Amino acid sequence: MQDVREALYVGQRSDGSLIRRPMSPHLQVYRFRLSMFLSIANRAAGVVSAGGAALGVLWLSAAANGPKSFARAQRVTGHPLGRLVLAGWSLAAVYHLIAGIRHLIWDSARRFDKAEINEDGKKTVIATLATTAALVGALFAVASSRKGKVTS
């Protein structure tokens, strides 16, 4: 051991014996991999989902405030920009759900080989996009069909 900082790189195996932990090179040294994108995307999706949940609480609060507040909330959810936010929230929540299920599978020490992770990563992208598109499309269709009926 030449450098005192190396003391921070000493870890333990599960049997208690000491081991020198590997030092990883900086991020830009690596070639881009889908798994690294999906990993950081899960964090981002978690943050966006939480932000969307906070907006959902505002919607609920508007409904509790009365018809006037609710009408304002409806103008937001009906506006193209509001719809874009709703679609983004859905995308983030769907991805965070699927990625979360993958994490639970990994926690049980399954599907953790490199080949399996790459294979599941592609399926995750497809499943996320398909589920989100179906969900958002159906939701907006239901919303607009019901709106026409209520006016009568």
Add this chain to the structure above:
Amino acid sequence: MNDMSSDLRVRTMRSQLSRAQGLGAAGSGVSHWWTERVTAIALVPLSGWFVVQVFRLAGSEHATVVRWGGKPVNATMLIALMVLTFRHMQLGLEVIVDDYVHGRAHLPVRLAIKVGALLLGLFAVLAVIRLMFASARAPAA
């Protein structure tokens, strides 16, 4: 590498007591990790319920939403969903902050997350209660 055990015993940064206890710095990492997982699993069926409700309510007028929110089962599920969501949010954000925020800023940011998650959760629960009152006041349709 082979005889590191004998070589490094004294020179590691960990005390003998901490090695014997086998805990990290705070000793609370396991419960944090587990709570994150348990809230995540609970949120799967709750989110599924929420998606169904969103489809039931999409494009509905105010009176319909109020009537929906006044039902005790819906109110219970809503509160469970939101309390677990914001607890899970708090745990997840804390891990992110632990990874990216260092030094003097770490503690205040961690505390801000706790306060923010708590206030958001309380506001959400209060919104459900207010919705129940609004439903009780509304004329039966």
